[in-house]
Amino acid sequence: MVEIHGECTSGFTPVREAFAANFAEGRELGAAVCVYRDGRPVVNLWAGDTGPGGAPWRSGTIAPIASATKGMVAAAAMILVDRGQLDLDAPVAAYWPEFAAEGKDRIPVRWVLGHRSGVVAFDPPLTIDDIERGTPVADALAAARPVWEPGRGHGYHSLTMGWLVGEIVRRVTGLSVGRFFAKEVASPLGLDLHLGLPAYEEENLATLVWPTPQQVAAGRRDPAFAELNSALRDPSSLLYRSTYGSVELTDGILEDVRVFRAEVPSCGGVGNAESLARMYAALIGEVDGVRLVRPETADRARAVESRGLDLVLRCHTCYGRGFMLPGGPMWPDPGMPAAFGHPGATGAFAYADPDTRLAFAYVPNRMSELIEGGDDRVLRLMRAAHACATALPAPG
Structure with a gap:
């Protein structure tokens, strides 16, 4: 039996049991799960190993979170919205004039956050040198032609969403989105959550393990x-x-340390579950005196921007302003209609639920069998946390 480390309050014991069951069934190598309620941690657990034959997972272990990174970028954008520095209805070109090329002059910021811009691919493909330099990526996006009429449909901006929003953040603040996040989110909240991996953190980075073909086949049988x-x-x-x-x-985008050192704001973030949960908790409430946005801005972040058949993923998806919302096979749980967050292909998943005043995060190193996470391992944890939260009496 794998030893479970950390703390879990009595009201959330089913989360610990679900976490232990994932290991007992052989579905994990190493992982961590954290839940905040009303701005305080009620679950903070970790177990397993950092890699095959690797060191034990510790409280300070960090791991790649793939597209859960988009939640970090969305948080940065909504902070600027909250401060009046970014207008969701303004054209992207108002902040980034070069983006107006190829008929993109009327695309509002919210269409980029809601995966409606049609700017979804790079042709020719990017190299690691392009990514590290940054400017070629922004230039390619500015010159790109949308693959569908903007606003007429939605489709997952797998790689482009983070760079599009990141360039808008840079034009508004003068800082890259990674540096802005570090200054305005990670530092005040004390997060071990990075977009641009510092050299001193590399020794704490867990090794990703790919799912077996059998696991992939089983996961995609739906x-x-x-x-x-x-x-x-x-x-x-x-x-x-x-x-x-x-x-x-x-083939190596989720394993190459050069990618984690660079800023890949759609899928290159690294961190731990405690930090992700803490960030989401600060989006819907106060955490040790820090609240990232006002309640009305959090409501705007989770307002539906796109819903229905995804032109890229070819399944039902639902998006707010940079955040994924429940609905469809990526996030199939209908029991939390106010929730907003984001999964990732590594299996990571994090979200906030204003209705239950809950913030949840899960970070493993055994990748998901699904292209954007939301597999059974995390769903059982999410459902356990939700059930525990709804069973507790209301405050006061």
């Missing part, structure tokens, strides 16, 4: 993923073009 699976094998599909076809280093 008929809701049938078209997605077909698109992954079709080089002409938008899903393929926006992922494998957009970067030359795809």
Whole structure:
């Protein structure tokens, strides 16, 4: 039996039991889960190893979080909205004039955050040198032609969303989105959460382990993923073009430390579950005197921007302003209609739920069998946390 470390309050014991069950069933290598309620941690657990034959997972272990990084970028954008420095309805070109090329002059900021801009792929694909230099990425996005009429549909901006929002943040603040996040989010909250991995943290980084072909096949057996699976094998599909076809280093994009050192704001974040949960808690309430945005701004962040058939993923998805919302196979739990967050292909998942005053995060190093997470391991943890929160009496 794997030893479970950390703390769990009595009202959330089912979360610990679900976490232990994941290990007992052989579904984990190493992982951590953290839950905040009303701005305070009620679950903070970790277990397993940092890699095959590696050191034990510790409280300070960090891991890649893949597209859960988009939640960090969305938080940065909504902080600027909260401060009146960024207008969701303003054209992106008002902040980034070069973006107006190829008919993109009327695309509002909220369409980028809501995956409606149609700017989803790089052609030619990016290299690691492009990513490290940064400017070639922004130039390519500015020159890109949308692959559908902006605003007429939505489709997951797998890699482009983070760089699009990151360039808007840079134009508004003069800081890269990674530096802005470090200054305005990570520092005041004391987070071990990074977009641009510092050298001193590399020794704490867990090693990712890919799911087996059998696990992938089992995870994608849901008929809701049938078209997605077909698109992954079709080089002409938008899903393929926006992922494998957009970067030359795809096979190692979630393992290459050069990518984590650089800023890849759609999928290059690293951190731990405690920090992710703490960030989301500060989006919906006060955490040790820090609140990132006002309640009305959090409501705007979770307002539905896009819902229905995803033109890229070819399944039902729902998005707010930079955050994924429940609905569809990526986040199938309908029991938390006010929640907003984001999963990642590494299996990471984090969200806030204003209705239950809950913030949740899970970070493993055994990657998900699904393209954007939301697998059974994390769903059982999320459902346990939700059930515990709803069973507790209201404050006061």
